[in-house]
Amino acid sequence: MPLPAARPRLTVAVTGLNATDSPGPGVAVIRALRESPDFDLRIIGLSYEALEPGIYLRELVDRTYQLPYPSAGTAALLERLRYVREQEDVAVLIPNFDAELYNFIKLAPELRALGIQTFLPTLAQLEARDKLNLPAFGAAHGLRVPPGRLLHAVAEVAGAAEALGWPLVLKGRYYDAAVVHSLAQAEQAFLRLSGLWGVPLIAQQYVAGQEINIAGLGDGHGRALSAVPMRKLTITDKGKAWAGITLEDEALLALARRFAEATRWRGGFELEIMRTPGDELFIMEINPRFPAWIYLTAAAGQNQPAALLRLALGLPVPLMDGYAVGKMFVRYAWDLITDHTQFQQAAALGEL
Structure with a gap:
């Protein structure tokens, strides 16, 4: 043999x-x-x-x-x-x-x-989905994005809160966020986040609902070759998923496909979604790379990093259809x- x-x-x-x-x-x-x-x-x-x-x-x-x-x-x-x-x-x-x-x-x-x-997004793609440009991006492509404002100084916090209401979400340029319920909290959070990440910060209207993330892979020509949605089951004090479960939901998959088509996204991406009690889907952030929970996609049957490796080498990658629903991850420390x-x-x- x-x-x-x-x-x-x-x-x-x-x-x-x-x-x-x-x-x-x-x-x-x-x-x-x-x-x-x-x-x-x-x-x-x-x-x-x-x-x-x-x-x-x-x-x-x-x-x-x-x-x-x-x-x-x-x-x-x-x-x-x-x-x-x-x-x-x-x-x-x-x-x-x-x-x-x-x-x-x-x-x-x-x-x-x-x-x-x-196999990376272009600079134009990277900038279009940036937190600073997210409201304009949503408006341009008919995607629901919470209203937001850029903050360059702590004195601008009060005006943002008046326009967007309480509670308010303050976000760092690249990472980190805080939900604040008063002006004193907001000013303290501004000083902390700007000290870590610089300015501007992003003030975003708070949206209540269920947190869902979608990991995807765009081929650079308008197709999402893979999309796997996950609902957070446990989060850390930094808002990071510590446990999650894959979902079967055509509306979430359609949203990922719309994003890839609108941007002609090239490479891995993550959509951070808030689903309201009224079943509206708001895009809270668009991360221009794979998330930390990306191994769940491989465990569920759509190995996105392995597919990206093939794309980088110029090898064909078929459209991935179907994944294990109810597949869970639980992160641990040792x-x-x-x-x-x-x-x-x-x-x-x-x-x-």
Whole structure:
């Protein structure tokens, strides 16, 4: 009997290894990639800090290199990635943080010249769905988005509350949010969020209802190749899903398809939805990458990270139809034990 053909060896680099109480998507993306039947993968982790837990998950990550923070700019990032490419035969790179996407998108032609493929949204797509532009985006495409205002100074909070009402949602430029019920709370939240993420902040009208998230994958030509909705069962104090369950709901799938068609979205995305008691669907945020719960899509039968890997390589990806409804995830915390010499190496040398 002939032996089965060996899967081709492929090296993939992944960011977002901070698997904490507000986790990055990287570890979940890697778990999903490891289940791809198409390739024998070597995974290179790209970190920003030496204490990102994904660095030390040796069964998932073969080697890790530290990157400069996004604020260092594209030149510093490209120099570091050139070094990584000299050490590792990286064929595909999958970024997973909002704040780093601008630099990676700008560098896409240079990365291709190095032999590194990506599958990312365009800068125009990235900016159109930005929190700062979300109300205009919703109006342009007939999508329900809560009214909002940009806040550049704490003195503008009172005016926003008068226009939008209490309670009010204040959101950081990239991450973090607070629901506030009074002017004193709002001013305190403004100072905290602006200190972390700068200005402007976004003041958004509060919408009561059921929180639902949709993970999707756009082919860049107007099709959502995959869409899996999930209802949050438990959330952290930062609003992150700690448990969730897949849903069967055609209205949610249709919304994901409308988003992909309207934007011709390229790559992974997440729609954060609020379903009101009147069954209206409001888009609260549009995240331009896979969410931290993305492994649930693979467990439910639509492995979106593995499909994105094929897209980056120019391989065909069929439209994914059907997934396991009622599939749950429950996140947990545990103590990952490593040796101090590994931490010292990661901190001092920027690689492990």
